[in-house]
Amino acid sequence: MSVQDTLRAPVAAPAAGPVRRPGLILAFLCLAGFMTFLDVSIVNVALPTIEHELGISQTTLEYVVTTYGMVLGGFLLLAGRLADTLGRRRMLQTGLVLFAAASLVAGLGRNAWELIAARGAQGLGAAFIATAALALLSGNFAEGAERNRALGAWGALSGLAAVVGVTLGGVLTDGPGWRWIFFINVPIGLLGAVLAPRVVGESRSADRGRGFDVAGAVSLTAALVLLIFTLGQTVSDGELPYARIYGGAALVVLLLVAFVLVERRSANPLVPFSVFRRKSLRAANVVAVLLLGTCVTLFFFASLFLQQVLEYSAVRTGFAYVPLAVLTAVGAGAASQLVTKVAAKPVLLVGLALAAAGMLLLWRVPADASYLTDVLPAFVLMGLGLGASFVPVQVSAFAGSTEEESGLAAGLINTAQEVGGALGLAVAATWAFRRVAELTERAHGVPELVLQARTEVFHDAFLVGGVFAGAAFLVALVLLPLTRATGEPPVPRG
Numbered sequence: 013m014s015v016q017d018t019l020r021a022p023v024a025a026p027a028a029g030p031v032r033r034p035g036l037i038l039a040f041l042c043l044a045g046f047m048t049f050l051d052v053s054i055v056n057v058a059l060p061t062i063e064h065e066l067g068i069s070q071t072t073l074e075y076v077v078t079t080y081g082m083v084l085g086g087f088l089l090l091a092g093r094l095a096d097t098l099g100r101r102r103m104l105q106t107g108l109v110l111f112a113a114a115s116l117v118a119g120l121g122r123n124a125w126e127l128i129a130a131r132g133a134q135g136l137g138a139a140f141i142a143t144a145a146l147a148l149l150s151g152n153f154a155e156g157a158e159r160n161r162a163l164g165a166w167g168a169l170s171g172l173a174a175v176v177g178v179t180l181g182g183v184l185t186d187g188p189g190w191r192w193i194f195f196i197n198v199p200i201g202l203l204g205a206v207l208a209p210r211v212v213g214e215s216r217s218a219d220r221g222r223g224f225d226v227a228g229a230v231s232l233t234a235a236l237v238l239l240i241f242t243l244g245q246t247v248s249d250g251e252l253p254y255a256r257i258y259g260g261a262a263l264v265v266l267l268l269v270a271f272v273l274v275e276r277r278s279a280n281p282l283v284p285f286s287v288f289r290r291k292s293l294r295a296a297n298v299v300a301v302l303l304l305g306t307c308v309t310l311f312f313f314a315s316l317f318l319q320q321v322l323e324y325s326a327v328r329t330g331f332a333y334v335p336l337a338v339l340t341a342v343g344a345g346a347a348s349q350l351v352t353k354v355a356a357k358p359v360l361l362v363g364l365a366l367a368a369a370g371m372l373l374l375w376r377v378p379a380d381a382s383y384l385t386d387v388l389p390a391f392v393l394m395g396l397g398l399g400a401s402f403v404p405v406q407v408s409a410f411a412g413s414t415e416e417e418s419g420l421a422a423g424l425i426n427t428a429q430e431v432g433g434a435l436g437l438a439v440a441a442t443w444a445f446r447r448v449a450e451l452t453e454r455a456h457g458v459p460e461l462v463l464q465a466r467t468e469v470f471h472d473a474f475l476v477g478g479v480f481a482g483a484a485f486l487v488a489l490v491l492l493p494l495t496r497a498t499g500e501p502p503v504p505r506g
Contacts, residue, residue, distance in 0.1 A: 036211055038165055046172075047201070053175075054184075058182075062076060080131045085237075088427040089229075089424065092147065096216060104208055109201065112200070114133035118194040119192070160407050161352055163403070172340045186327035287420060295491040301436075302481070306478075307436075309480065313440065317470045335391050342396065351403060360405065363396075367401060368478050368485060
């Protein structure tokens with residue numbers, strides 16, 4: 013369906029539902045999204061404990077994290093289109109029930125493969141929740157200041173969830189145990205599924221009767237899942253499985269080519285390429301890839317640095333992120349207000365500049381770092397920067413979108429974030445770990461030299477994260493249109 017057809021098509025009115033209560037709708041949808049974003053990072057601090065209790069090997073352990081992101085990222089676009097076709101509230105409820113059930117299985121897992129399979133099912137449920145909730149949010153708030161405030165709250169919580177996940181993961185792991193990382197999702201998910209019809213009305217796309225692009229959905233979903241899996245293969249401090257990496261990359265290219273061919277011939281494509289005519293959508297998705305590359309690089313390597321270099325415990329590592337979490341909320345709150353008064357672009361540029369500066373401070377943190385004088389200043393800049401960046405990225409992605417496109421726009425921006433996280437971690441880890449053998453040999457087992465070698469590895473990773481943030485700044489500066497906060501046409505330049 014082309015943009016022109018979309019604009020001419022009648023907007024499907026939501027089915028009979030509850031009286032519209034914007035505050036309640038926003039809180040409910042943001043809580044649903046928060047739960048899915050939380051589970052991206054909450055497991056990281058618990059990994060050493062899970063490894064010990066379940067006897068999981070180092071090479072298998074990474075799949076406890078990557079399987080969730082792989083399935084979530086791979087199925088987002090398909091989930092968005094299913095929500096448009098079958099009903100957004102219905103798919104939200106389906107996702108909440110599946111997420112709760114998978115969380116219960118993960119918490120009861122007795123071995124590596126039960127846990128990994130449950131994480132995959134969690135990812136599938138999260139894909140339905142994230143796209144349906146974001147599409148419902150966009151559809152329930154009119155474009156302009158009202159939608160910008162709502163998307164600002166969503167963007168703030170999605171960024172805050174990544175930080176809170178690390179903190180909460182440490183507290184639960186050293187408290188009731190790592191299994192409660194998953195158990196806490198069960199009552200929240202089931203209660204959300206029951207309450208959904210009382211809070212938000214059903215809505216779906218007006219062109220749902222025109223059929224569904226099965227071939228496009230299968231080819232793109234397979235390509236995205238395989239891409240994220242292949243990127244995960246590059247995260248290793250040993251010999252890389254080059255055959256799997258190159259073979260997977262080649263197959264991804266073939267699947268993407270097949271997808272493009274299918275979409276050009278489909279009467280009702282999964283991703284109408286005409287949607288990319290919107291400059292704000294294009295730029296927002298590129299920025300999202302780079303921003304999440306920065307974010308995931310920060311959390312993955314900062315957690316390792318705090319535990320392996322500064323010798324923090326899991327719970328102390330979690331609490332070390334508290335200022336970052338608080339300032340992410342502060343930055344997001346300020347950005348939510350600013351995007352309704354000025355425009356998304358200048359707010360985003362400030363946020364990305366702060367994030368880049370924070371990563372560069374971490375790049376210079378010494379092996380004997382003091383938390384207060386070395387780590388905390390970097391976390392302050394990163395918290396404000398990430399909070400101020402997530403909000404305008406979401407606003408830009410939906411600028412100019414119609415109700416008909418909300419599920420697609422939600423799928424695209426969430427996919428960009430998941431692929432960005434996987435790509436960023438793969439690039440940063442590959443670059444950082446390239447010198448592990450050399451540095452280990454040079455240390456000759458001397459504790460001080462081993463510590464310094466580890467620090468150099470983490471420095472390389474933090475530098476890559478800074479480059480991601482700097483690249484995102486340039487993309488936003490050059491490609492993102494300057495639009496008014498009310499959703500009016502771009503402000504003329506010069």
